[in-house]
Amino acid sequence: MISFTDLQDDAALMSLEYQLRLFDVVGLAAWKMNLDEARFELTSPDNVVTSCTDVQILGTSAPGPQSWLWVWADPSGYREDILRAANEARAFGERHGIPELTTPEVPFASLPGSPTDPVAAASLMMEATKAATGRYTGYAGEVGGGTRAGFLLDHPDFRLPEPEFPRFSRVLQQGTAELRFYNQRRGIVSYAQRRGYDIAHNGPVTRISCAAASANIRFDEQNRIVAMSINNESVRVPTQTNP
Structure with missing residues (x-):
């Protein structure tokens, strides 16, 4: 349902x-x-x-x-x-x-x-x-x-252009900080699916990625974000956020 x-x-x-x-x-x-x-x-x-x-x-x-x-x-x-x-x-x-x-x-x-x-x-x-x-x-x-x-x-x-690191990072950081979610993990995965990103799950950590950028996101038992690292794949310099 x-x-x-x-x-x-x-x-x-x-x-x-x-x-x-x-x-x-x-x-x-x-x-x-x-x-x-x-x-x-x-x-x-x-x-x-x-x-x-x-x-x-x-x-x-x-x-x-x-x-x-x-x-x-x-x-x-x-x-x-x-x-x-x-x-x-x-x-x-x-x-x-x-x-x-x-x-x-x-x-x-x-x-x-x-x-x-x-x-x-x-x-x-x-x-x-x-x-x-x-x-x-x-x-x-x-x-x-x-x-x-x-x-x-x-x-x-x-219509959306091909993903680039600045917009990828802004959507994730601004969205998870400012928008109301009922299930943050669902929201992240649904977005990645609709945007055509690769998705991989490893226990509490979900990784979403495209050619330009990637993010590793750790969730707690209530599917709330507890840590997130966002990487520019062209230079591979991570930025850290801890909502």
Whole structure:
């Protein structure tokens, strides 16, 4: 069985790397969406406009009812081609028995941590959808009255380049220090699998590696990180962190 919190772990580091890539491309961008034309545009501070090649709307997170409303349950009548990811998430939830993905309107109070902030609630729903669909570039846009709409985006420039040591190191160190995990070991292994890294287990130590970098990560009995060494494979100088 896969749970909603499993999906949070599965998405965490992969989502972080994609969001870092999005920031590399557009920075603190303004956004504009034309639902009739299924066109989503991001405008960088330098007025460079990036029109996404694919946009998916997932749902809305509203402060009044304190709930997330899936777009497939919204009577607004959106175009079918921008509902694919939301429908894929619902089908995934039906296969795996995940009520958060199949209930039309999800109360914030039923989500992990019982958030009251629409941004936090939208983030949880978007992260689960990312893991369920394999689409990892997300954007939560303000649509009025404090309500947030969750989108998944695609554009050739948003896709991840081949791994390099600085980004490998940043994702692991920033992600494990700042993101919430329910099972850190699962989160690390899921990220490595999705990124195509080599994975080896030796008791409490898991090693993930690619041509550019490697990391040896020691976990305790609760699958929490207790030590991590990250190595630049081109120069083989380790950096040590002890969360």
